[in-house]
Amino acid sequence: MKTENLKLYQSNASPNSRRVRIYLAERGICFALVPVDLGAKEQFSSAFAAINPRRVVPALVLGDGTTIGEVSAIWRYFEEAYPERPLMGTAPKEKALASMWERRVELEGFAAVMETVRNKAPHLRGRAISGPHDYEQIPAIVDRGLRRIQDFYDDLEARLAASPFVAGEQYTVADITGLVTIDFASKALSLPMPDGTSTGCAIASAERTSTEHPAGRSGRNCARLCPVP
Amino acid sequence: MKTENLKLYQSNASPNSRRVRIYLAERGICFALVPVDLGAKEQFSSAFAAINPRRVVPALVLGDGTTIGEVSAIWRYFEEAYPERPLMGTAPKEKALASMWERRVELEGFAAVMETVRNKAPHLRGRAISGPHDYEQIPAIVDRGLRRIQDFYDDLEARLAASPFVAGEQYTVADITGLVTIDFASKALSLPMPDGTSTGCAIASAERTSTEHPAGRSGRNCARLCPVP
Numbered sequence: 001m002k003t004e005n006l007k008l009y010q011s012n013a014s015p016n017s018r019r020v021r022i023y024l025a026e027r028g029i030c031f032a033l034v035p036v037d038l039g040a041k042e043q044f045s046s047a048f049a050a051i052n053p054r055r056v057v058p059a060l061v062l063g064d065g066t067t068i069g070e071v072s073a074i075w076r077y078f079e080e081a082y083p084e085r086p087l088m089g090t091a092p093k094e095k096a097l098a099s100m101w102e103r104r105v106e107l108e109g110f111a112a113v114m115e116t117v118r119n120k121a122p123h124l125r126g127r128a129i130s131g132p133h134d135y136e137q138i139p140a141i142v143d144r145g146l147r148r149i150q151d152f153y154d155d156l157e158a159r160l161a162a163s164p165f166v167a168g169e170q171y172t173v174a175d176i177t178g179l180v181t182i183d184f185a186s187k188a189l190s191l192p193m194p195d196g197t198s199t200g201c202a203i204a205s206a207e208r209t210s211t212e213h214p215a216g217r218s219g220r221n222c223a224r225l226c227p228v229p
Numbered sequence: 230m231k232t233e234n235l236k237l238y239q240s241n242a243s244p245n246s247r248r249v250r251i252y253l254a255e256r257g258i259c260f261a262l263v264p265v266d267l268g269a270k271e272q273f274s275s276a277f278a279a280i281n282p283r284r285v286v287p288a289l290v291l292g293d294g295t296t297i298g299e300v301s302a303i304w305r306y307f308e309e310a311y312p313e314r315p316l317m318g319t320a321p322k323e324k325a326l327a328s329m330w331e332r333r334v335e336l337e338g339f340a341a342v343m344e345t346v347r348n349k350a351p352h353l354r355g356r357a358i359s360g361p362h363d364y365e366q367i368p369a370i371v372d373r374g375l376r377r378i379q380d381f382y383d384d385l386e387a388r389l390a391a392s393p394f395v396a397g398e399q400y401t402v403a404d405i406t407g408l409v410t411i412d413f414a415s416k417a418l419s420l421p422m423p424d425g426t427s428t429g430c431a432i433a434s435a436e437r438t439s440t441e442h443p444a445g446r447s448g449r450n451c452a453r454l455c456p457v458p
Contacts (some may be wrong), residue, residue, distance in 0.1 A: 031255035041371075062322060064322075065373070066322060066326070068322075068325045068329055069333075070324065070328065070329045070332045070333065071279035072328060072332060073325045073326070073329035073332060076328045077322070077324070077325035078319055078320075080320075080321035080324050080325070081321040092305075092306055092310040093291060093293075093295060093306070094298045095305055095306070095309050096302045096303070096305050096306035096309070097295070097297065097302070099299065099301060099302040099305045100297055100298050100299045100302035103299045103301060103302060103341050103400045104283070104298075104367065108360065129377075132339065133377070133380045133385070134434070135373055136373075137334070138367065138369045138370065138373065140369060141367065144364055144365075144367065146359075147364070148364070148390050151410045153382070155361070159293070172416055175287070216385075
C-alpha cells in the first residue's frame, strides 16, 4: 500500500513496537522503519526527545512532522488514513467492541507482563514505569504480576472457547495484543500458555499463531520487509 | 439528541462513570442512566454480571443487548454512531492526537490516582485492581502514586502552558479525563493542583473548570438531566 512520507521509530526488542509492526504487516502497509537502539539508551538522547518527549518507542512521525505516540493512537491513524481492510472494526458497534477487547487484553495481559518485567529485571532498576520519569522497582508487584498473568490466561482461554477471535468474528488488534502478550510472557518470564489450553482457538499459543497466522509470521519479519531507505 | 434504545449502567460515585457522563452532557446526548449501587456491591451481583462480566461500571447496553465496556470504547461508540460535533477529532491526524493525549492523561494521571486510592483505602482491601479478580493492596504503590500524581501535574501544567487544550486547539476527551483526574485526586486523596498553577489554561483547576465549563457543570448533574425512565 502506498503511503505518504511516514517514519516509524521503533525497536525490534520492544513488544509495543511489535504490536505496530504486526498491524502494518497484516494490512500490507510498508514504509520506513527507523531503528532506535534501546540497549544503547538511544530513547533518552536529546535527538530522540525532540521526536518523542515521552522517550518511548514506537513513535510515528507524519509527513508534516507531527509525532503520534502510543500504540493505539498509531493504529487509529492508519485505520482513519488508510481505511481499506481495517483491523479495528467497520460499523460503530464493531469498532467499540474491538476497542473494548483490545483494551482488556492490554490492561489485564500486556500491562501485567510489562509491570512484572519492569519491576523484576536488574537492568530496569529505577525504570519500573516507562516514560519520562524514574520510579524504583516494587518487588511485591512481581509476585502479583505472576498471578495476574495466570488469571489473564484463564480469561483468554474462556473467551476464545466462546469466540473465534478475541473481539468476535473478525481478526482485530485485540488478537495482535494477545499474541504479543503471550510471546512477551514466554520470552521475558518463561511463562507460556500451559500445554493443552486454547485448543482450536485463534491464538492458541504464541508459537502456533506465529507459525500459522500471516500476521504472526510477517510481524516477526516486518523490520526486514520494510527496511529503512 | 435522539438516540436508539440505549442504557448506561453507571454510578455517581464512579470517576470512570463521570468520564462518560461529562462526555454525554457535552455532546447533548441524553438517554437512560441506570444506577449501580457500588456501596451495596451491586456490581458483584449475578444480575449485573450478566450485563458486564468484568463487574465494573460504566457499561453501555445497546438496543440489541450488546454490552460495551471500557470508557474509551463507549466514547468510540458515540463518536461513530452520532458523529456530529465529535470530541475525539475529525481528520485522521486529530483523531490520533486526541487518542494519544487522552491515553497519556489516563495512564499517567487517572490511573496513578486510581491505583493510589485502591491500594490505600481500607474498604478496598483485597480489591486493589478493579475487575473480576481479587488482588491484595501493596502499600509501596501508594507512596509511588503520590509521586506519580505530582509528576503528572507538572507535565499537565507544562502541556497547557503550550496548548489551549490538552490535545491541541479543540476541547476533547483528553480534557475530560484531565478534569476527572484532578477532581478525583482532590476528593479522594486531598491532592488538588497547587495554587498558582495552570493560569489561563483550559482545565486550570478542577473547581474552576467545573464551575466555568459547561461540561464540568453538566457532568456533575448528568444523572439528574438524564433520569432513568
